Amino acid sequence: MAESTSTIDLTFGLGGRVAVVSGGASGIGAAVASTFVAKGATVAVVDLDEAAATSTAEALGGQCRGFGCDVSDPESVTAAIGAVHAAYGRIDVLVNSAGIALLAPAEELTATAFAKTLGVNVTGTFLVSQAVGRHMLAAGHGKIVNMASQAGSVALDDHAAYCASKFAVIGLTKVLASEWGPRGVTVNTVSPTVVLTDLGRKAWEGPKGDALKAQIPTGRFALPEEIAAAVLFLCSDASDMINGADLLVDGGYSIR
Numbered sequence: 001m002a003e004s005t006s007t008i009d010l011t012f013g014l015g016g017r018v019a020v021v022s023g024g025a026s027g028i029g030a031a032v033a034s035t036f037v038a039k040g041a042t043v044a045v046v047d048l049d050e051a052a053a054t055s056t057a058e059a060l061g062g063q064c065r066g067f068g069c070d071v072s073d074p075e076s077v078t079a080a081i082g083a084v085h086a087a088y089g090r091i092d093v094l095v096n097s098a099g100i101a102l103l104a105p106a107e108e109l110t111a112t113a114f115a116k117t118l119g120v121n122v123t124g125t126f127l128v129s130q131a132v133g134r135h136m137l138a139a140g141h142g143k144i145v146n147m148a149s150q151a152g153s154v155a156l157d158d159h160a161a162y163c164a165s166k167f168a169v170i171g172l173t174k175v176l177a178s179e180w181g182p183r184g185v186t187v188n189t190v191s192p193t194v195v196l197t198d199l200g201r202k203a204w205e206g207p208k209g210d211a212l213k214a215q216i217p218t219g220r221f222a223l224p225e226e227i228a229a230a231v232l233f234l235c236s237d238a239s240d241m242i243n244g245a246d247l248l249v250d251g252g253y254s255i256r
């Protein structure tokens with residue numbers, strides 16, 4: 001057997017890296033930001049809620065800073081990512097966690113709600129990936145993780161717009177992985193089951209959530225920190241051969 005010459009960092013360290021986390025002021029994004037800081041990264045917290053982004057960044061400490069941005073608006077994305085790059089001179093990691101869930105039975109869902117969901121979840125993921133990806137391609141390296149969902153692989157009632165958006169995020173991610181992998185930038189998705197955040201609680205509290213939970217083999221919903229741990233792995237050097245993958249963190253919900 002050939003002797004291993006591997007120097008893989010099994011502590012998943014991010015020392016010296018600059019990470020952009022969209023939606024970083026709340027929920028999964030905030031958990032990702034604090035996990036990254038614990039592993040040595042500096043985080044640019046990018047969020048629609050600029051005040052929350054700034055206070056989250058202040059609590060993270062170091063050189064972390066908050067940036068206001070509507071990810072669905074091309075001009076806002078150009079300005080925010082330009083400001084991040086001007087502040088730090090590099091972007092090594094991007095996590096697209098900004099997202100919304102507007103739920104209704106398909107026959108009642110408004111065109112406005114459908115378009116808004118795709119605007120934030122799909123167009124937003126594309127615009128921020130493109131703006132950050134250009135810097136990563138110029139540098140010849142980068143790691144991008146997009147938050148998809150179990151709703152990107154299976155149908156959930158009342159989730160017509162949300163499922164359409166998350167199936168699209170997985171497709172978009174595979175194309176970016178194919179185009180940018182050869183130039184040093186890997187792109188993957190993480191797909192949680194229900195996570196106990198504002199968004200997750202609002203969508204799944206009550207008997208509907210209890211019924212879903214009963215179908216999850218591990219018998220519970222996920223914690224934001226558990227999603228952050230999966231994201232950390234995919235943003236570390238240990239995952240360099242993982243590209244275009246969808247990592248389900250769903251307790252096995254979607255295998256049934």
Ligand SMILES: NC(=O)c1ccc[n+]([C@@H]2O[C@H](COP(=O)([O-])OP(=O)(O)OC[C@H]3O[C@@H](n4cnc5c(N)ncnc54)[C@H](O)[C@@H]3O)[C@@H](O)[C@H]2O)c1
Pocket residue numbers: 022023024025026027028029046047048049069070071072096097098099100101120124147148149150191192193194195196197198199200201
């Ligand atoms: N919580 C869950 O159950 C769950 C499950 C699977 C996937 N997800 C996905 O994970 C991601 C994060 O969800 P969460 O539970 O942390 O939600 P959350 O509501 O706690 O946080 C979302 C953040 O995104 C920001 N945001 C919303 N619209 C934005 C916009 N246009 N521009 C910039 N920022 C914007 C919000 O201000 C907020 O800070 C989303 O993409 C969501 O679809 C969540």
